[in-house]
Amino acid sequence: MQSYTVIIGVLEMREKHFSYRDIRSRYGIGQGTVKLIIDRANELGLPLVDIRQMEPEKVETAFYPPENIRRKEIPLPDYQLIYDRLTAKGSKANLFYQWVDYKKDNPEGYQYTQFVHYFHDFVEHNYGSEKVSMPVERIPGERVYIDWVGDKPELVVDPETGEIFKVHVFVTTVGVSSCIYAEIFPDERMANFIAGTVHALDYYKAVPKYLVPDNCKTAVTKHTKDEIIINASYQDLDGPMSRKSTN
Numbered sequence: 542m543q544s545y546t547v548i549i550g551v552l553e554m555r556e557k558h559f560s561y562r563d564i565r566s567r568y569g570i571g572q573g574t575v576k577l578i579i580d581r582a583n584e585l586g587l588p589l590v591d592i593r594q595m596e597p598e599k600v601e602t603a604f605y606p607p608e609n610i611r612r613k614e615i616p617l618p619d620y621q622l623i624y625d626r627l628t629a630k631g632s633k634a635n636l637f638y639q640w641v642d643y644k645k646d647n648p649e650g651y652q653y654t655q656f657v658h659y660f661h662d663f664v665e666h667n668y669g670s671e672k673v674s675m676p677v678e679r680i681p682g683e684r685v686y687i688d689w690v691g692d693k694p695e696l697v698v699d700p701e702t703g704e705i706f707k708v709h710v711f712v713t714t715v716g717v718s719s720c721i722y723a724e725i726f727p728d729e730r731m732a733n734f735i736a737g738t739v740h741a742l743d744y745y746k747a748v749p750k751y752l753v754p755d756n757c758k759t760a761v762t763k764h765t766k767d768e769i770i771i772n773a774s775y776q777d778l779d780g781p782m783s784r785k786s787t788n
Contacts, residue, residue: 542605543574545597551578552589560667562621573617576663578604616650618643620663633717636660637680681717682747687738688712688755689729696725711737720745 543551547568554564564575581604582592592600618639626634640656651659690710697706708725711733715721722741726733734754742748 542601543570543578545600548578548600548604549589549593551575552582552592555579556589560621561663565621571617572619572621576617616647617659618647618650618656620660621667623660624664624668635679635681635717679717682715683749684716684751684753685741685745685749686714686716686753686755687734687741689734690723697727709733713738713741715745715749 547570550568551564551570554567559567561572561575564570565572582589585592585603595603623636623639626632626639627636636657637653640653643656644650650656690712693707693709695705696708698704699706706727708727709729710723710725712721712723722744724737724740726737738752
């Protein structure tokens with residue numbers, strides 16, 4: 542339970558468009574407490590000028606009714622910290638794993654759907670939806686991304702003639718990781734594309750849930766605004782793992 546001074550102070554700072562971080566720093570309270578006070582002010586439907594005129598005890602009771610004091614509150618995540626991690630330069634942080642860390646400390650806390658919902662509310666409320674730039678959320682290891690490199694370096698020398706040949710570089714990477722597999726081939730035919738994929742999975746010693754070929758001619762038969770059709774031979778390789786490419 543927070544005092545009258547803290548309740549009024551939080552509302553005054555929000556009315557002046559101070560961020561949650563500034564409010565937390567000013568009053569030494571958590572993210573969940575700030576949100577709780579603001580939410581209950583909205584539930585009361587009273588302007589700040591009217592709340593100021595109420596007796597301090599009544600304000601405290603209105604914001605912290607006895608039944609809510611006895612009931613264990615679900616702790617809110619520190620969304621400001623999570624936002625800072627996700628938007629830090631070069632960040633590879635993932636919202637799902639931020640939730641996993643939260644649940645480790647708060648086993649009775651929000652489930653993932655609620656966690657994400659409140660996070661989006663926090664971002665929109667504090668930063669505005671038009672100003673937000675967020676990393677794409679990925680589950681580490683769920684997908685392997687596959688493509689041919691655009692450049693064709695001259696790397697192979699004919700031992701008899703000394704002629705230098707251009708090579709085609711096949712490359713894969715495991716999503717949200719630094720794992721890369723690359724191999725050179727004489728051309729970009731389907732047989733080499735499949736061979737490269739098999740060699741990559743053997744190198745990783747694991748099979749992902751999805752194989753995601755980029756929009757390369759070897760793997761993609763047709764790409765419209767509505768769907769991507771994968772080459773039948775490559776689908777046979779992919780089998781039960783996935784039947785479509787999703788960028």
